[in-house]
Amino acid sequence: MPMPQTSASLPRPHTLIEFGILSASNPTISLSEFTYTRGSEIYSEKEPIEFVYQVKSGAVRSCKLLSGGRRHIGAFHVAGDFFGLENGDVHRFSMEAMVDTIVHRVRRESLDAAAENDGTLTRDLLRMAATNLGHAEDHMLLLGRKTSMERVAAFLIEMDKRLTTAGILALPMTRRDIADYLGLTIETVSRSLSHLRELGILRFIDNSQRHIVLVDRQQLAGLDRQN
Amino acid sequence: MPMPQTSASLPRPHTLIEFGILSASNPTISLSEFTYTRGSEIYSEKEPIEFVYQVKSGAVRSCKLLSGGRRHIGAFHVAGDFFGLENGDVHRFSMEAMVDTIVHRVRRESLDAAAENDGTLTRDLLRMAATNLGHAEDHMLLLGRKTSMERVAAFLIEMDKRLTTAGILALPMTRRDIADYLGLTIETVSRSLSHLRELGILRFIDNSQRHIVLVDRQQLAGLDRQN
DNA sequence: CGCAGGCTTGACGTCCTTCAACCGTTGTGG
DNA sequence: CCACAACGGTTGAAGGACGTCAAGCCTGCG
Numbered sequence: 001m002p003m004p005q006t007s008a009s010l011p012r013p014h015t016l017i018e019f020g021i022l023s024a025s026n027p028t029i030s031l032s033e034f035t036y037t038r039g040s041e042i043y044s045e046k047e048p049i050e051f052v053y054q055v056k057s058g059a060v061r062s063c064k065l066l067s068g069g070r071r072h073i074g075a076f077h078v079a080g081d082f083f084g085l086e087n088g089d090v091h092r093f094s095m096e097a098m099v100d101t102i103v104h105r106v107r108r109e110s111l112d113a114a115a116e117n118d119g120t121l122t123r124d125l126l127r128m129a130a131t132n133l134g135h136a137e138d139h140m141l142l143l144g145r146k147t148s149m150e151r152v153a154a155f156l157i158e159m160d161k162r163l164t165t166a167g168i169l170a171l172p173m174t175r176r177d178i179a180d181y182l183g184l185t186i187e188t189v190s191r192s193l194s195h196l197r198e199l200g201i202l203r204f205i206d207n208s209q210r211h212i213v214l215v216d217r218q219q220l221a222g223l224d225r226q227n
Numbered sequence: 228m229p230m231p232q233t234s235a236s237l238p239r240p241h242t243l244i245e246f247g248i249l250s251a252s253n254p255t256i257s258l259s260e261f262t263y264t265r266g267s268e269i270y271s272e273k274e275p276i277e278f279v280y281q282v283k284s285g286a287v288r289s290c291k292l293l294s295g296g297r298r299h300i301g302a303f304h305v306a307g308d309f310f311g312l313e314n315g316d317v318h319r320f321s322m323e324a325m326v327d328t329i330v331h332r333v334r335r336e337s338l339d340a341a342a343e344n345d346g347t348l349t350r351d352l353l354r355m356a357a358t359n360l361g362h363a364e365d366h367m368l369l370l371g372r373k374t375s376m377e378r379v380a381a382f383l384i385e386m387d388k389r390l391t392t393a394g395i396l397a398l399p400m401t402r403r404d405i406a407d408y409l410g411l412t413i414e415t416v417s418r419s420l421s422h423l424r425e426l427g428i429l430r431f432i433d434n435s436q437r438h439i440v441l442v443d444r445q446q447l448a449g450l451d452r453q454n
Numbered sequence: 455c456g457c458a459g460g461c462t463t464g465a466c467g468t469c470c471t472t473c474a475a476c477c478g479t480t481g482t483g484g
Numbered sequence: 485c486c487a488c489a490a491c492g493g494t495t496g497a498a499g500g501a502c503g504t505c506a507a508g509c510c511t512g513c514g
Contacts, residue, residue, distance in 0.1 A: 067452050070372045074364055087357030092364055122349050129356040130314030136363035137301055137319055143370035144410030145297045148502065175461065183371030185503055190462055207511075209461060225294050375470070402493065412471055417494055434478075436493060460511085467504070473497085480491075 031104055036060075036097040043084070044094040051105040053084045058101025059172035062093035063180065073181040075135065076173060078163055082128060084108075098172045143183045146224070151182040152192040153224035156202070160214055171210040196220070258331055263287075263324040270311070271321040278332040280311045285328025286399035289320035290407065300408040302362065303400060305390055311335075312355060325399045370410045373451070378409040379419040380451035383429070387441055398437040423447070 033056065036042055042053070045064060055077050062074045062083065074093050077083045084105075086092055115122045142151055155178060160169055171178075175186040182189065196202050201219050205211035214220060260283065263269055269280070272291060282304050289301045289310065301320050304310045311332075313319055342349045369378055382405060387396055398405075402413040409416065423429050428446050432438035441447060 064368055066368070066372055072368045072372045074367060086360075087353055088361070092361060116346065119343065119349075122346075122353070126349070126353055126356060127314055129353060129360060133313075133356060133360050133363060134315070134319060136360060136367060140301060140363060140366055140370055141291055141293070141299045143367055144407075145293055145299045174459095180371075186461080187463085187504080188502060191502095194462070401491095413493080414472085414495085415470060418470095421494070456514095458511105458513090460509105462507105462509080464507085465505085467502105469501095469503085470499105471501090472499070475494105475496085477494080478492090480489105482487100482489085484485105484487085 031106055034103050034105060036101045036103070038097060038099050040097050042095040042097060042103070043091055045092065046090050047094075048090055049084065049086060049088070049108055051084060052082065052108050052111055053095075053103045053105045054082050055079050056102040056104055058103075059098045060095055060101055060103075061098050061173065061177055061181075062095050064093055071180045072183075073177060074139075075132075076159075076177075076181065078172070085125070085128060085132075087129070098174075098177065148182075148184055148188050148192055149195070150224045151184065152178075152189060152196070153220050155182055156196075156212075156214065156220060157217070157224060160217070164214070167213060168205060169212045169214060171212065173210075175209075196223075258333055261330050261332060263328045263330070265324060265326050267324050269322040269324060269330070270318055272319065273317050274321075275317055276311065276313060276315070276335055278311060279309065279335055279338055280322075280330045280332045281309050282306050283329040283331055285330075286325045287322055287328055287330075288325050288400065288404055288408075289322050291320055298407045299410075300404060301366075302359075303386075303404075303408065305399070309355060312352070312359075314356070325401075325404065375409075375411055375415050375419055376422070377451045378411060379405075379416060379423070380447050382409055383423075383439075383441065383447060384444070384451060387444070391441070394440060395432060396439045396441060398439065400437075402436075423450075 036058075042060060043050075057079050059076060059078045060083065061076055064072045064074065066072065075083075076098075083095060084091070111121075111125075115125060142154055146154065156169070159171060163169065163172075173181075175189050178184075179186045179189045193202070197204060199219070201214070201216045201223075203213045203215060205213060263285075269287060270277075284306050286303060286305045287310065288303055291299045291301065293299065302310075303325075310322060311318070338348075338352075342352060369381055373381065383396070386398060390396065390399075400408075402416050405411075406413045406416045420429070424431060426446075428441070428443045428450075430440045430442060432440055
């Protein structure tokens with residue numbers, strides 16, 4: 001019986017070292033490991049930037065707040081992802097752990113100092129900034145012009161690429177997180193998922209609503225037609 | 228009689244030379260001037276990246292298309308702004324002139340080559356990428372969680388900073404452009420503007436609906452409460 | 455057990471879209 | 485020169501997609 005395959009995009013780097021942020025030629029940067037419990041804040045909006053992070057295990061969300069209790073989530077970061085790498089003086093989003101999470105972090109100054117003498121590292125930083133920008137641009141399109149169904153489909157496709165293992169997509173985020181990421185309400189997200197289940201495109205697993213099996217990725221992709 | 232002042236933010240660079248993209252130490256980069264007529268396409272989505280541009284005069288829009296005739300505008304660029312500076316191989320947006328526009332452009336390779344030996348230039352590129360990212364993040368919040376009124380107010384505030392002269396805000400874009408930028412329809416944009424006029428927050432000038440005087444910036448800012 | 459948090463589902467409300475009519479300006483060809 | 489189509493904008497009426505409100509289920513936990 002064939003193993004259900006995730007629709008794997010290009011594999012992403014797994015450690016600061018592999019990515020080139022740390023390398024044998026940069027022995028000056030010290031790496032330390034930190035643990036955050038579910039729901040705790042790693043840093044908050046407008047806080048001065050001290051560290052750059054990489055998720056070792058777990059998952060985090062970056063968010064902003066508006067009046068009237070409105071919340072917006074800009075991105076999710078899971079194992080392997082970098083975050084906190086911004087080019088201003090202060091953070092533009094707050095960052096919270098969605099589940100118990102282990103991160104690696106390095107002082108931002110040491111990174112800057114290392115980049116000073118290392119063109120490769122600088123290009124890596126530029127490439128990462130471009131990756132973030134590309135994601136943000138796609139997400140603007142989603143928020144500005146897509147229907148609720150297209151948004152949820154796009155979300156599932158994105159998460160499937162990133163964290164499906166052994167055929168199971170184990171989402172670390174709540175319906176509220178998903179809603180605030182997609183610019184919807186929890187009810188609309190829930191209804192969209194129920195509808196996808198009724199269509200046979202996905203299945204819920206066990207008694208946890210956060211474990212999902214994507215049955216028909218083709219059809220799912222069809223629901224988020226980019227063109 | 229006091230001159231009405233634009234709520235000027237930090238002044239932006241005015242030429243590639245001032246910005247540092249071109250400098251006396253980079254005599255290798257050749258600069259050329261190009262003109263595009265209203266409505267013409269400067270480059271299109273998925274086209275290989277050849278040049279990096281700066282608007283000399285006029286204004287351009289970056290846009291994407293979806294099925295069903297849906298359009299999304301990611302950003303507007305006016306005199307002084309850079310565009311086309313992406314880090315992939317191909318453009319992620321198409322770029323069109325909204326009015327007759329003159330641009331300066333340099334070959335992307337010559338820029339890359341110059342950056343190779345010039346840490347300052349590289350840092351400038353990083354800074355520009357960060358600026359774009361910051362704008363995209365703010366815009367995601369707008370598209371995901373703001374009401375139509377808040378969006379239009381935010382739009383006016385943004386454009387006021389960039390192109391109000393002598394107290395008059397002369398918009399280069401149509402209602403459709405504004406709508407596709409804000410994730411709304413032209414009718415909703417028009418109604419919001421009419422409502423602002425009724426409230427005495429702005430006035431239309433002459434017989435062009437694109438020339439506006441902002442009467443009460445304070446009140447306008449109040450309609451787009453970030454918090 | 456009792457309570458809180460997360461999810462689903464239904465009924466209803468609303469903000470924005472859709473559809474349509476109309477106006478003024480621009481530009482174009484007879 | 486003028487008729488008239490094309491374009492951009494405004495406004496009203498009706499509709500719909502998503503939001504709001506509410507009830508109920510399930511699980512985990514003190």
